[in-house]
Amino acid sequence: MAIMRLGRVQIRVPNWEKSVFYYKNVLGLIETARDENHVYLKAWDEYDHHSVILEKADIAGLEHMAFKCEFAQDLDLYEKKLIDYGVAVKRVPKGTRIAEGEAIRFQLPTEHWVELYHEIEVVGNGMPSVNPDPWPDHLVGIAPPRLDHLLVAGEDIEAATRLFTDVFDFHMSEQLVDDKMEVKLATWLFKTNTAHDIAFVKGPNGRLHHVAFFLDEWVELRKAADIMVKNDVMIDIGPTRHGITRGTTIYFFDPSGNRNEVFAGGYITYPDFPTITWTEESIGKAIFYFERELNERFMKVNS
């Protein structure tokens, strides 16, 4: 059984009209479906029907994250494994969401909802599978090729980290610990071969720190920053570089107050990748390598 990747995030957007415009025209995701309270979007190089669902809501934040499994029977196997681990599991019937099959749903110790699914309509990336060019025509805005990772906040990140490593066989690429090296302040976990598919940071339960989209290279971050300024997007910080993951980054906000990131580079990982540890005294370089200090907004604001 195998989780393959972070497949989707469902994001609550109270500022509905402006947020839908932003995700389609500034961030540059492609709309694939909508109903009264949701818009379904994909990044251009994703093959599945959607990776982001915007939900009309009263408050911003993350409704749930979902990981795609390789096989249909993985849902049964993970359901049993979760129940044996002491986690309650619900079934989400096929057809609950457009173009999706059944899912299982459970809550993390950090109060975030997680779903696992296998079946989703494949719509392709807009290019042929034989002799394709490197990118399709008519891309709009920043146009990241894919969803990359998310960072969520919670009180007991040790328990959430253990659940991902024990039940789902994720590995920890990096951790930030207090100066006595006793308490985890943040963890970065991977299942694919990127530096992280999900990360946890100590903070209030159930909160979203950011959802990140991949860009190929540093020069695309500079262009992304231009597009943000042209469109009056509120930038949190960047372009800059992380010590952790070594990726380059910009953090910015959607019109509803959810933080987004564009992330380029970073090393690749394998199951035998050793965990890198950063101590709190080096937190500045760990998070923002060039600035060597954190800004208050990055530490305090989440949705």
Ligand SMILES: [Fe+2]
């Ligand atoms: Fe990130």
